[in-house]
Amino acid sequence: MGPATGSGFNGTGIIKNATVPACLLADTQGSDPACLLARDLKVVDGKLLEVAPAGSLTGADPSLDLDSGLVLPAFVDLHTHLDKGHIWPRKANPDGSFMGALTAVGEDRIAYWSADDLRARMEFSLKCAYAHGTAAIRTHLDSIPPQEDITWPVFEEMRTDWSGRITLQGVCLFGIDRLAEDRDYLSGIAEKVRKADGIMGAVTYMIPDLERHLEDVFRAAMDRGLDLDFHVDETLDPAAVTLRHIAETAQRLKFDGKIVCGHCCSLSVHPADEIDKTLDLLAGAGIAVVSLPMCNMYLQDRVPGRTPRRRGVTLLHEMKQRGISVAVASDNTRDPFYAYGDLDMVEVYTQATRILHLDHPIGDWISTVTTTPAQLMDIPAGKLDIGAPADLVLFNARDWNELLSRPAGPRSVLRAGSLIDQTLPDYRDLDHILQERQPES
Numbered sequence: 001m002g003p004a005t006g007s008g009f010n011g012t013g014i015i016k017n018a019t020v021p022a023c024l025l026a027d028t029q030g031s032d033p034a035c036l037l038a039r040d041l042k043v044v045d046g047k048l049l050e051v052a053p054a055g056s057l058t059g060a061d062p063s064l065d066l067d068s069g070l071v072l073p074a075f076v077d078l079h080t081h082l083d084k085g086h087i088w089p090r091k092a093n094p095d096g097s098f099m100g101a102l103t104a105v106g107e108d109r110i111a112y113w114s115a116d117d118l119r120a121r122m123e124f125s126l127k128c129a130y131a132h133g134t135a136a137i138r139t140h141l142d143s144i145p146p147q148e149d150i151t152w153p154v155f156e157e158m159r160t161d162w163s164g165r166i167t168l169q170g171v172c173l174f175g176i177d178r179l180a181e182d183r184d185y186l187s188g189i190a191e192k193v194r195k196a197d198g199i200m201g202a203v204t205y206m207i208p209d210l211e212r213h214l215e216d217v218f219r220a221a222m223d224r225g226l227d228l229d230f231h232v233d234e235t236l237d238p239a240a241v242t243l244r245h246i247a248e249t250a251q252r253l254k255f256d257g258k259i260v261c262g263h264c265c266s267l268s269v270h271p272a273d274e275i276d277k278t279l280d281l282l283a284g285a286g287i288a289v290v291s292l293p294m295c296n297m298y299l300q301d302r303v304p305g306r307t308p309r310r311r312g313v314t315l316l317h318e319m320k321q322r323g324i325s326v327a328v329a330s331d332n333t334r335d336p337f338y339a340y341g342d343l344d345m346v347e348v349y350t351q352a353t354r355i356l357h358l359d360h361p362i363g364d365w366i367s368t369v370t371t372t373p374a375q376l377m378d379i380p381a382g383k384l385d386i387g388a389p390a391d392l393v394l395f396n397a398r399d400w401n402e403l404l405s406r407p408a409g410p411r412s413v414l415r416a417g418s419l420i421d422q423t424l425p426d427y428r429d430l431d432h433i434l435q436e437r438q439p440e441s
Contacts, residue, residue, distance in 0.1 A: 023364035033364035046416035074135035074391035075345035078373035079329035093336035104336035129343035133393035204242035247281035292331035390417035
């Protein structure tokens with residue numbers, strides 16, 4: 001049961017005795033970013049109209065006393081793969097490796113990814129995210145022919161169906177090496193992305209003519225006014241430096257859109273002087289980085305019979321110190337790239353805190369799942385703004401330690417000031433499409 005269960009709070013009222021992070025309020029810019037403030041929140045007709053010191057708001061409206069419980073804005077998940085989600089029961093990763101995941105997903109895509117299959121799994125994932133308190137999701141979509149002609153129409157359909165509940169953005173996903181063998185591919189997929197109001201993207205590798213292929217992707221985006229979102233250096237090979245090439249390309253072409261680079265794992269094993277050079281390039285190019293800590297811990301440094309030595313995540317602390325925008329996100333969910341997960345951003349933030357040491361001090365790291373990804377998606381979300389829809393997540397936990405110690409503890413979700421049904425979909429709902437179930441290894 002959540003903190004607002006049975007309160008009758010529905011669109012209008014006062015949330016009393018809440019604990020609110022100063023970093024998520026517009027009028028507390030000078031405060032310690034880790035500061036938690038005692039506040040009352042006034043909601044009228046689904047919008048947040050006032051935030052005032054605790055005990056100062058009164059009136060005849062229905063009220064909800066949180067007894068110092070935390071209030072956060074609804075979450076923003078910057079990097080997911082809704083098209084891959086929940087295929088694990090029929091297509092597990094045979095050895096937990098990156099190549100095992102690539103092979104397994106490729107086989108499953110060819111065998112099963114019809115419109116009906118995609119629609120059922122994406123709907124299931126969105127129901128999970130919504131129940132957990134997420135308001136916006138960016139998803140990468142496998143766009144390898146002929147799959148793009150199936151997936152993108154389904155994505156657009158889902159975006160329309162979920163409008164008002166979850167804001168959806170789509171990113172095309174293909175290996176950049178495809179451009180060496182199919183010169184006609186890029187213009188076709190770029191047009192499809194433009195018509196779908198999506199984001200250009202690719203997976204970058206250290207391949208011959210990388211600079212030329214990157215420039216082609218950049219120019220395809222520039223010609224159409226599109227932002228960019230890359231999968232970058234998802235490896236612990238120190239020779240992988242495509243992140244640096246992306247930053248150099250952005251500066252050379254004077255790209256003025258938003259660029260997000262995901263993963264960037266190899267940076268963690270580069271020499272210190274090379275790290276400094278790359279981070280300076282990122283800062284100069286205005287490139288943002290999203291780390292996927294749960295998936296990268298799962299895949300990176302996996303060697304049979306040996307305990308992993310490295311975490312596989314990128315250098316968020318060093319990036320943030322340089323003013324580089326950083327976020328964390330869910331990535332894959334119950335598929336060969338990550339066998340677990342539920343699109344729960346409280347779990348993501350908790351695990352990121354433990355894996356990446358986003359604590360001592362905890363600072364304003366909550367912005368990695370709220371304000372920053374919202375800014376990178378260019379959407380009005382992720383902050384407690386006056387006049388904005390009251391899309392809020394209410395917790396029994398009263399401070400960061402209680403939340404991070406018990407992330408599965410009680411919470412309630414308000415959308416436009418009204419409580420939603422937080423019942424999670426049953427995995428059995430997918431049984432009809434997961435024909436080839438595999439025993440758990």
